[in-house]
Amino acid sequence: MSVTGFIGRALLASIFIKNGLDHLQNPDPIVRAAKGAEIPAPELAVKVNSGVMVGAGSLLALGIAPGLASTALAVSLIPTTVIGHPFWDRQGKERQHQQTHFMKNLALFGALLAVGSRKG
Template structure:
């Protein structure tokens, strides 16, 4: 079981590591896009969200308070779904469909992260192959 959870953590974290790195490496174009989408203070929000993504993903990947890492990813995913993918505002059917897919992806990943938060917080130190136990206990 420990190896399966480790493989799952690696696969889950890879998505967020790449995205977090992109937020930092391509700050300017991402901030311009965020500004176009109406995100407040995009010049600050983009690098801050990149740091949030990297911190959450590294926490999950390394097993250092993985429960907290999941919460950090949720803090990124839910607002991003609503701010960056408001499909209900789109009038073009193709654009609406694309935004809806991204919105649902973000909400689905937030749901998975919430379940994984509960899993790590509930199982506690019984889950091997982590550097620390959970920060929270359920």
């Protein structure tokens, strides 16, 4: 692995590790959003998703099973994006804010797909 590949992978993983730890330490806002989206067992869902972010993010950062780690993160990013950033039902600045985060998550999803599809 090149130095730039290592740095890029670590930087990509860092947002998942940080957010996963944040959500484990302060799950209430995320649990409320999951309840509002009628996710079954929202407390458990938030813990599992947060654990995936920390665990798979750490594996990705260390270069251990990067294909599997990036796939797990990409899968976890789908409900996070749809539930967490519903710009389509917001107005004004809140709509712009949520749309920006939605698009950021799409970019992260694309980066995870690229990292996961790399050979070697």
